[in-house]
Amino acid sequence: MTNHDAGHGASNEIVTHEPGALPDRFQDPGHPDHHARLGDNDPKANKKAELQVVALFGISVIATLGFLVAYFALPPGDTPESMLRSNLALGLGLALSLLGIGFAAVHWAKALMNDHEKSEDRHVQRSSDENREAAVNVLKEGAADSAIGRRGVLQGAMISALALFPLAIIVPFVGNIGDDWNVSKFRHTMWKKGTKLATDPSGRPIKAADVTIGSVFHVIPEDLHEAEHPLDEKAKAVVLLVRLDPADLTEAEDRKGWSYDGIVAYSKICTHVGCPVALYEQQTHHLLCPCHQSTFDVADGAKVVFGPAKRPLPQLPITVDDEGYLIAQSDFTEPVGPSYWERLAR
């Protein structure tokens, strides 16, 4: 280590040269002189800085005690206000307790500790030639001791054993982690012929007569809560139901029977990456997915009019039962939700 205090200032001598003899590059003038701090020469300033450090530590001590008082005196209570008040008191206590220590230490280091820069040599990372050679020799010796080079069969056996044993860990891991690995479940939802359309979340069946033109219903299958895992079923089965003026409705030839008197039902799961499509704009009949703004036209088969989704939302064929309740004619006729590789494969 070298101390940089003594006379490392810039060399100020003027050296004159023939122009032709000038070097290609400038030379490093050497470490600049040390700038004294206020406290370095003035004992009063020094003492003041010390007192400041003491005071900062003191603030920390007081804040910790304050924290403890707040902990016992201010329970979170059961309103947002009391909760936030407790949080504020505890948080300020902790913050000051920490900041007191932090500022004290940094101030101490900056104002009081020796601030003379020092230097240390660096060494290249590369080992010396002798060391490299020695390392190679050591390895050679070890290899010779084991005679691995000459025992080909042993080598092969060892490699095979090492390569195979992880299977005993990986196979059960992979075997169990995907449950039954039956990805064809993507194709089906709870909807089946006759399932009543019910409002989400109350589960009340919906009468066609109650659906006025322009209104939107968030729909679940009526028997959702009887499912083993309702949330899993809901994640596929949620439907959005809209009633349009039948004159506004454009329907494909093969889907003419899927709506009821202007009421259409579409899967609520976005065909992009699966968010619930929830924002309906009455004037334009556009349905907007808030996640990446795919926009679907409900009046025209829920086709995509903008955004990153490609496919229309799958339509749920509906009709009414004898009592006038809306029911499904069947399950969806295609998988709902995001695309996946084997979606169309049979």
Added chain:
Amino acid sequence: MTTTATPTPVEKLAAGTADYLDQRTGVGTFVKTFARKIFPDHWSFLLGEIALFSFITILISGVFLTIFFVPSMTEVHYEGPWAAMNGVEMSEAFASTLRLSFEVRGGLLMRQIHHWAALIFMAAIVTHMMRVFFTGAFRKPREVNWVVGFTLLILGLAAGFSGYSLPDDVLSGNGLRITDGVVRAIPIIGSYTSYFIFGGEFPGQDLIPRLFTVHILLVPGIILALIGLHLFFVVLHKHTQYPGSGRSDKIVVGYPLFPIYVAKAGGYFFTVFGVIALMAATMSINPVWNYGPYDPSPISAGAQPDWYMLFLEGSLRLMPGFTEVVIGHYTLSLNVLIPAMVVPGILFTLLAAYPFIEAFVTGDKREHHVLDRPRNRPFRTAFGVSLLTAFFILILAGSNDLIATHFHMSLNDITWAFRVLIFFGPWFAFWVTKRICLGLQRKDRELVLHGHETGRIVRFANGEYIEVHKPLDAHERWLRVQHEAIRPLEIEPAEDSRGVRRKGYGLDRLRQRISQTFYEDRVEPVTPAELAASHSHGEHDAIEPTTEHAPAELTGAVGGGQHLVDPQDETTADGRNR
């Protein structure tokens, strides 16, 4: 400062402990080697420290949360002080998060500390990485540590995402839903990968416990190990330092670890923790009690993930849907694959590989310990800024709905604008940054050759007015001339003297081409000859020091131009200058 010969009881105790430890561990040697190790100082070296300290804050608050959080998807009916949710069906995970927020005293504070610390952790990692990139600290021998740091960035994303999803609220649930959709888009194995993650169909019963294990054991464990490795490399390589007088690749200049950095780093830890606690005390974050438990049906507009995930969100938003194609019976969702995997894949790969690309192009095998000033490496700086611009545009695109509502603009127009910008923006940023760097370098040359403007005008006897220029002192000048301008590579000809085609010529040619793109435009630092020439050509500045300034006025160095160094010294200077 005891001057007495008899040690105090405290000293005796310390000596006793030290002796006990040293006899069993030889710790003395270790202390002797490391206690006074030298570290350079600069505010930008603090960024990595902030990442470290916020990570420690995360560990402390995380352990607290672990004690009260219940990682279970079992459905329960909420009963508790938060009246708005009474009787609502929710997972135990969500219910325990409510309990942590309302009933555990200090629990909300710890939750908010944990979350704020996570955001600061990510911000510190990213800015730290920028510092390393723009100053060229990744050059040999530190390429490996760059890769370690890069891995930490990716793990940080994983930690943040898995943690964000734990409370099982409606926002994070939709984040997971998007993850499921993205994963399913992977060709051939997509559906199976989704089953792999969720233990069956989304959302399933296993996810929260799995995420919990990933979040509190797997990811932090690896992060901790890699942080250890990262810091080990820092000590092994010794810290880089900014250029300046008295600094070279052969030495490290700075302050000793003990006491300066022990005090400073210790102080900074408490300060970082304290600032995070202050944020947690005063700024609410992720108030899940307002969002409600996960339910696949509801969603609110304007919901945003944590900032470090926004670029993915933006990337997904920009891609037009027609890119989903069907090949035979199989669906290839390029509308998801490109934005969620290909684009981030390219950006991150470029970032991870940059040190190796640059080393290939320069063919430079020397160790570098003095940092570059970003302006002196225009290509690198411009490249970094253009990567950042791409990220920034994607982040903005991830907020296009907020921009639309805030500025009353059409969402579709904004999306289209970003679609154009993502191609044009990075290119433009590259071009502008490179110009700026070259401009700054020219300004440096100007300064070295002509000195500072002083604003003082003098009139010569012949009536001519000039402004007095004050020459740079030796330290100021050194900062501006110490670097080497990298020149495009020169390679050996394709054929040797006997006309035989050389092996490896093709690769060399490629390397030369890239090197030309990198280093064609450059500004060389001023040489002593140029400075001498500028002064002897009778420029006004040259006569200025002797006519205008008393030597006393020039602290440190006199007569910037005149005092040129001895060529003898130059040949003995550090070996870089070949």
